[in-house]
Amino acid sequence: MPKPTIELRFDDVTAGYGGLPVLEHLSFSVREGERLGLIGRNGAGKTTTLATAMGLADLMKGRIHFGGDDIGNASTYARSRAGLGYVPQSRDIFPSLTVEENLLSGLQGRSASVALPPIYALFPRLKERRRNGGTQLSGGEQQMLSVARALVGQPRILLLDEPLEGLAPMVREELMDAIVRMSDQLGVGCIIVEQHVDVVLEFSNNVIVLERGLAAYSGSAAVLSGEEALLNRTIGIQKC
Numbered sequence: 001m002p003k004p005t006i007e008l009r010f011d012d013v014t015a016g017y018g019g020l021p022v023l024e025h026l027s028f029s030v031r032e033g034e035r036l037g038l039i040g041r042n043g044a045g046k047t048t049t050l051a052t053a054m055g056l057a058d059l060m061k062g063r064i065h066f067g068g069d070d071i072g073n074a075s076t077y078a079r080s081r082a083g084l085g086y087v088p089q090s091r092d093i094f095p096s097l098t099v100e101e102n103l104l105s106g107l108q109g110r111s112a113s114v115a116l117p118p119i120y121a122l123f124p125r126l127k128e129r130r131r132n133g134g135t136q137l138s139g140g141e142q143q144m145l146s147v148a149r150a151l152v153g154q155p156r157i158l159l160l161d162e163p164l165e166g167l168a169p170m171v172r173e174e175l176m177d178a179i180v181r182m183s184d185q186l187g188v189g190c191i192i193v194e195q196h197v198d199v200v201l202e203f204s205n206n207v208i209v210l211e212r213g214l215a216a217y218s219g220s221a222a223v224l225s226g227e228e229a230l231l232n233r234t235i236g237i238q239k240c
């Protein structure tokens with residue numbers, strides 16, 4: 001029998017911090033191989049959506065399912081072991097370790113000889129720099145390394161928080177190309193939070209526009225591309 005497709009699903013989720021809701025009534029799903037974009041103004045709740053999926057914010061109402069299981073009360077570690085990967089906004093690498101040591105730290109018991117070749121195939125630049133320390137990498141290389149390190153754990157859905165922040169246009173393109181190849185070749189599903197709306201619209205199958213914690217739009221990226229008034233009202237269009 002073919003393996004069932006793994007899905008992350010929010011059903012009517014209200015979540016926040018210290019008893020105060022930030023997100024309200026948020027529902028969506030993303031499956032392996034699919035790409036969902038999250039956009040919205042500063043403070044709209046994009047990072048909180050990812051944090052809620054990882055168990056780093058308080059789930060106040062609603063349900064979160066992953067791979068058919070209700071994970072609303074699961075620890076962050078259990079979610080990660082189950083196949084939810086997270087690349088937070090701060091580049092999450094160990095600066096004192098080399099590129100390869102950083103990757104090995106994400107192995108979770110897998111053999112390096114099996115785990116690393118596909119990662120280096122996706123990120124040839126990291127292969128070239130595998131003996132370099134984290135501090136010797138450019139901002140773009142550090143960001144590649146934090147995505148690559150998350151991939152070593154073989155996530156089925158990867159949550160990416162502003163991976164392009166602070167990167168020059170050419171480096172952004174290189175990183176996005178690698179993320180698209182990862183999603184296409186490894187069948188990894190993605191949720192991407194990004195300020196660069198054009199990139200999100202091009203990359204994603206579906207998009208959620210968050211406005212003060214509520215979904216002002218949830219649906220196809222292609223349809224949203226034509227909704228200029230909505231895009232202007234909710235985010236203001238930022239060209240790459």
Ligand SMILES: Nc1ncnc2c1ncn2[C@@H]1O[C@H](COP(=O)(O)OP(=O)(O)OP(=O)(O)O)[C@@H](O)[C@H]1O
Binds near residue numbers: 040041043047
């Ligand atoms: N750890 C926290 N404790 C309390 N409130 C928080 C915490 N993290 C975020 N918030 C609040 O939640 C709201 C949403 O923040 P969030 O970071 O999710 O927005 P965002 O859409 O990702 O914004 P940005 O684009 O600026 O990163 C903000 O009002 C913020 O102050």
